[in-house]
Amino acid sequence: MHLVLVTGASRGLGAAMVRQLLEAGHRVAACARGAAPLLSDRLRWTALDLADGGAARDWVTREVAEGPRPDAVSLILNAGAVEPVAAVEALEAAALEAHMRLNLVSPMLTAAGFLQATADWGVPRRVLAISSGAARRGIAHWSAYCASKAGLDNFVRALNAEGRVRAVSLAPGLIDTAMQAVIRAVPSPQRERFQAFHDDGALASPDDAARAVLAYLAREDFGASEIDDVRG
Numbered sequence: 612m613h614l615v616l617v618t619g620a621s622r623g624l625g626a627a628m629v630r631q632l633l634e635a636g637h638r639v640a641a642c643a644r645g646a647a648p649l650l651s652d653r654l655r656w657t658a659l660d661l662a663d664g665g666a667a668r669d670w671v672t673r674e675v676a677e678g679p680r681p682d683a684v685s686l687i688l689n690a691g692a693v694e695p696v697a698a699v700e701a702l703e704a705a706a707l708e709a710h711m712r713l714n715l716v717s718p719m720l721t722a723a724g725f726l727q728a729t730a731d732w733g734v735p736r737r738v739l740a741i742s743s744g745a746a747r748r749g750i751a752h753w754s755a756y757c758a759s760k761a762g763l764d765n766f767v768r769a770l771n772a773e774g775r776v777r778a779v780s781l782a783p784g785l786i787d788t789a790m791q792a793v794i795r796a797v798p799s800p801q802r803e804r805f806q807a808f809h810d811d812g813a814l815a816s817p818d819d820a821a822r823a824v825l826a827y828l829a830r831e832d833f834g835a836s837e838i839d840d841v842r843g
Contacts, residue, residue, distance in 0.1 A: 613637045614681035616671055618661055618721060619690025621645030623788035624741070627821035628687065629654065635825075638681065640674035642667075643690065661690040662709055664717040668724035675728040685737040685828060686725045688718040688763075693756045693790050696797045707755055714759035719766055726775060738778035739828050740767050744840065746782070752799040764838050777834030783824050784842050787814035 615632050619625040621643035632639050633651050640655045641647070647656035655674060661667050671686065691714045695706040722738055729736055745753055746760035767780040785791070785808055794805045808814055815823075823841040827833070 612679075612681050614675070614678075614684045615639050615687060616674055616685070616725070617641040617687045617689055618667065618718070619643050621648060623790070623817050624783060624786055624820050624824070625687075625689045627817040628689070628825060631818075631821050631825055638678065640671075640677075642670055661717050661721075662713040664712060664720035667717045668720040671721050671724040672728045675725065680732060681734060683735040683737075684729055684732065685739065686722060687824075687828070688721060688738065688740040690717065691741065691759075691790075693753070693793055694797075695755055696752050696794070696799050698752055699754050702755065710755045711759055714756070715762045715766070718763060722766075722770065722778075730775075736776045737828065737833055738767070738770065738776055739824070740764075740778070740780040741824070742780040742782050742838070744782050746780070747838075750801060752801065767837055771834070771837050778837065779827070779834055780838050781824065781827060782840040782842075783820050784840070785814050786820045787816055 615637050617625055617628055617639065620629045620641035622645060625643065626648035629639055629641050629648055633653055638653045642657040642659040642661065644658065644660055647654065655677065657670055659666055659670055692710060695702060695710060718740060740763050742763055743760045745757045746764045749757055764780045767778045770776065770778045791805065791809065791814060795802060795809060827841060
């Protein structure tokens with residue numbers, strides 16, 4: 612059996628991945644601030660504020676210690692937020708620091724706990740970080756998000772350089788989630804553009820995006836490209 616750990620799993624892409632992983636017969640450990648998206652005897656759920664990197668590391672360490680040792684284990688680093696959406700001169704310390712803890716510090720510490728706790732397992736290990744096209748280009752008023760996701764991309768590069776695990780930072784495309792609703796609601800130079808994506812039906816459903824991400828995770832050549840996009 613494949614054990615998959617998923618962060619940020621109470622809604623949107625994360626919840627859809629949890630549902631599909633369970634439907635495929637995998638064992639899942641997942642966490643988020645909200646409630647579990649469904650009940651299953653193969654789902655272990657933890658309510659957790661993932662902005663607390665130490666708590667996130669403790670979570671993954673605890674979860675891999677539970678139950679029988681699987682045939683393979685994967686960590687999906689999905690939790691993240693786009694806020695603060697603001698011009699650089701309007702950034703405030705508290706909001707920016709909270710953003711970086713959630714989008715960058717916590718995934719790094721979660722991956723660290725995952726590697727340490729599974730070091731002697733002798734089974735295939737994969738780390739899939741959910742990135743964004745914003746990691747690879749600058750977007751006005753998205754400086755925090757661009758910076759944190761670019762940092763996540765480079766963390767994955769460094770993780771692969773250490774040679775202990777196969778890791779990919781994957782952009783999942785435009786998805787109709789709560790994050791997109793925030794982007795459309797907050798005044799910024801991108802607001803009209805993303806409103807048009809929504810109005811034109813250009814956003815993938817969470818279920819469709821989850822299928823694409825999980826198909827990528829299952830690829831035999833996973834890790835051949837350490838920075839990738841589901842749209843090719």
